[in-house]
Amino acid sequence: MPLRPALGDVSPYRPQKPIRQLQEELGLDRIVKLASNEGAFGPLPAAVAAFEATAGELNRYPDGGGTMLREALAERHGVALEQVVLGNGADELIRFCAHAVLDPGERAAFPWPSFPSYVAAVTVANAEAVRVPLLEGLQPDIEALAASGAKLLYLANPNNPTGQVADFTALVGDGRLVVLDEAYAEFADPEPDGIGLIRAGAPNLAVLRTFSKVYGLAALRIGYAVASPDIADALDRVRPIFNANQPAQEAALASLHEQHAVGGRIEHVRGAREQIRTALTDAGLDARPSQANFVYAEVPGGDGPALARALLQEGVAIRALDGFGAPQAVRVTVGTDEENGAFAQALARVAGREGG
Numbered sequence: 001m002p003l004r005p006a007l008g009d010v011s012p013y014r015p016q017k018p019i020r021q022l023q024e025e026l027g028l029d030r031i032v033k034l035a036s037n038e039g040a041f042g043p044l045p046a047a048v049a050a051f052e053a054t055a056g057e058l059n060r061y062p063d064g065g066g067t068m069l070r071e072a073l074a075e076r077h078g079v080a081l082e083q084v085v086l087g088n089g090a091d092e093l094i095r096f097c098a099h100a101v102l103d104p105g106e107r108a109a110f111p112w113p114s115f116p117s118y119v120a121a122v123t124v125a126n127a128e129a130v131r132v133p134l135l136e137g138l139q140p141d142i143e144a145l146a147a148s149g150a151k152l153l154y155l156a157n158p159n160n161p162t163g164q165v166a167d168f169t170a171l172v173g174d175g176r177l178v179v180l181d182e183a184y185a186e187f188a189d190p191e192p193d194g195i196g197l198i199r200a201g202a203p204n205l206a207v208l209r210t211f212s213k214v215y216g217l218a219a220l221r222i223g224y225a226v227a228s229p230d231i232a233d234a235l236d237r238v239r240p241i242f243n244a245n246q247p248a249q250e251a252a253l254a255s256l257h258e259q260h261a262v263g264g265r266i267e268h269v270r271g272a273r274e275q276i277r278t279a280l281t282d283a284g285l286d287a288r289p290s291q292a293n294f295v296y297a298e299v300p301g302g303d304g305p306a307l308a309r310a311l312l313q314e315g316v317a318i319r320a321l322d323g324f325g326a327p328q329a330v331r332v333t334v335g336t337d338e339e340n341g342a343f344a345q346a347l348a349r350v351a352g353r354e355g356g
């Protein structure tokens with residue numbers, strides 16, 4: 001076979017069945033989807049208008065420089081235009097970081113459980129993925145990460161799936177690339193400020209942000225990195241020129257002007273995650289405080305997938321975390337008030353059956 005042996009170690013993404021197909025199979029009118037950490041609300045009205053306005057020009061290639069959006073992001077974050085790199089979602093930027101830094105056989109490390117994309121990005125680069133177990137209290141092991149011999153560190157802040165924030169400054173400034181993945185930063189209180197370290201001149205640092213969560217643009221695939229200048233230059237070298245499509249660029253730009261509405265969404269998430277945590281605790285799970293738009297909870301008996309299956313039968317999709325390194329736990333994404341209520345009721349039904 002002409003394929004690279006490293007691909008044997010990559011687990012292909014196994015998508016969930018489309019919701020409509022699942023509904024039919026389970027005989028349900030509706031499935032509430034709280035499984036993928038998407039924003040609970042759709043795109044902002046200004047983003048929809050900007051998106052629609054691009055429809056007549058879909059015959060044109062996008063602006064490969066992403067100039068207008070990058071200018072707006074550079075201004076917002078107080079960095080130079082050259083320090084902003086667009087991605088087809090933050091996910092693509094995770095790949096760029098691996099491609100820019102890792103030679104075959106080198107190491108990249110990250111706390112574990114964490115976002116499985118790090119494993120895939122590193123393995124596809126023919127490098128070694130080092131999973132550094134979280135400590136008691138779900139905190140990252142800073143000393144072990146520093147001592148891992150990795151040339152690249154991926155640090156999700158808040159972490160997916162545990163929802164905790166951490167202080168990673170001790171790891172910044174060494175000869176390795178530190179990637180602070182702030183996909184959920186807006187939901188944390190206070191918001192992590194990795195970009196502040198970049199403004200202060202930290203070398204070898206990239207901060208990832210996305211429009212998929214609070215801005216509700218997950219389907220369009222648009223995220224960005226703010227990085228120290230030489231790292232941004234390297235990410236740009238491995239970037240396919242048209243990676244960020246024009247409707248995505250326009251919708252993201254329009255969203256940036258809607259900060260009032262975004263603030264309301266953040267307030268919603270901060271309140272609702274407490275309600276979800278209470279529902280989980282009431283049902284006997286060990287639910288942890290969260291700084292993100294989801295809640296992590298350990299299941300009595302230790303079988304996360306079984307609870308996820310039982311809830312699906314009740315019409316609610318949540319995430320079992322076996323693929324994240326936590327088979328004993330589940331993750332519930334914050335939805336609308338109505339969706340969160342449906343989840344709480346379904347959970348109470350499942351817990352009632354198991355208790356009785």
Ligand SMILES: Cc1ncc(COP(=O)(O)O)c(C=O)c1O
Pocket residue numbers: 036037088089090091092115156159160181183209210211212218222223
């Ligand atoms: C920690 C983390 N980073 C990055 C991403 C990817 O976001 P995007 O939709 O921008 O690719 C996710 C998505 O769930 C995530 O959980």
